[in-house]
Amino acid sequence: MALHPSRTWRVLVVLLLIGGLVVGMMWWLQRQLIYFPDASAVPQAGDVIEGGRDVTLHTDDGLALGAWFVPAAPGPGATDRRMAVLVAPGNGGNRAGRVGLAEELRREGLAVLLVDYRGYGGNPGSPSEDGLARDARAAADALEGLGYPPERTIYFGESLGSGVVAALQTRRPPAGMVLRSPFTELTDVGARHYPWLPVRRLLTDRFPVTDHLAESDVPLTVVYGDRDSVVPTELSARVADEAPALVERVVFAGADHNDAVMFGPRVADAVARLADEVG
Numbered sequence: 001m002a003l004h005p006s007r008t009w010r011v012l013v014v015l016l017l018i019g020g021l022v023v024g025m026m027w028w029l030q031r032q033l034i035y036f037p038d039a040s041a042v043p044q045a046g047d048v049i050e051g052g053r054d055v056t057l058h059t060d061d062g063l064a065l066g067a068w069f070v071p072a073a074p075g076p077g078a079t080d081r082r083m084a085v086l087v088a089p090g091n092g093g094n095r096a097g098r099v100g101l102a103e104e105l106r107r108e109g110l111a112v113l114l115v116d117y118r119g120y121g122g123n124p125g126s127p128s129e130d131g132l133a134r135d136a137r138a139a140a141d142a143l144e145g146l147g148y149p150p151e152r153t154i155y156f157g158e159s160l161g162s163g164v165v166a167a168l169q170t171r172r173p174p175a176g177m178v179l180r181s182p183f184t185e186l187t188d189v190g191a192r193h194y195p196w197l198p199v200r201r202l203l204t205d206r207f208p209v210t211d212h213l214a215e216s217d218v219p220l221t222v223v224y225g226d227r228d229s230v231v232p233t234e235l236s237a238r239v240a241d242e243a244p245a246l247v248e249r250v251v252f253a254g255a256d257h258n259d260a261v262m263f264g265p266r267v268a269d270a271v272a273r274l275a276d277e278v279g
Contacts, residue, residue: 163207
């Protein structure tokens with residue numbers, strides 16, 4: 001039985017209203033779908049990592065953010081590379097979850113700054129693309145004050161952090177940069193996870209990694225797993241393919257986004273190789 005034309009229009013109007021409501025809610029809540037901070041306070045650095053100390057990052061919009069600085073601790077036969085790694089984390093957790101990575105890096109003779117963005121790890125504020133860019137600039141300022149200017153620093157961007165350091169290097173180019181599980185642009189990730197939504201029109205925080213790298217001459221290493229369920233592997237591969245100054249591509253067979261290997265010694269080895277290349 002065919003629907004009466006007026007009833008058909010009523011059905012279409014209801015469907016359009018529901019669709020508009022869903023899209024509107026997704027736009028309103030989009031940052032809650034991007035950022036997953038662990039806002040709980042973290043312990044003092046010295047309580048969780050040998051030699052670690054608490055530092056404060058001062059942003060240009062007036063926030064004071066907690067971070068941890070860890071000096072290099074070369075292992076047997078290793079030497080202090082006299083460089084620091086600025087670790088810009090992904091969108092979840094807080095710096096306490098990156099202690100293992102910091103330990104691996106310091107064993108390679110690298111100092112480490114573990115950053116927490118605004119809204120993470122007991123820090124004030126709420127995360128946004130602009131806010132994270134300000135936080136990263138404050139982190140670079142803090143490292144310079146500790147004796148590690150950009151030319152003696154490796155930027156390490158993890159997932160969402162790849163967008164943060166890709167933007168930072170356009171203003172303060174470092175000695176080198178490592179992007180772990182990077183994406184081309186956040187909208188490309190969103191379009192894969194929400195194909196039924198007009199993500200490219202809705203998303204306000206875009207983190208355009210490849211655009212920021214297009215004219216960069218900063219030596220770059222790209223690290224990713226070939227079974228990534230969060231950032232599609234082909235997006236990380238495209239970042240490496242399109243990078244003008246690629247030094248090394250490191251692909252972990254069978255590795256997903258948050259597998260242990262992505263925070264372990266093989267990643268630290270890749271950072272150390274880049275430090276030797278540019279040091």
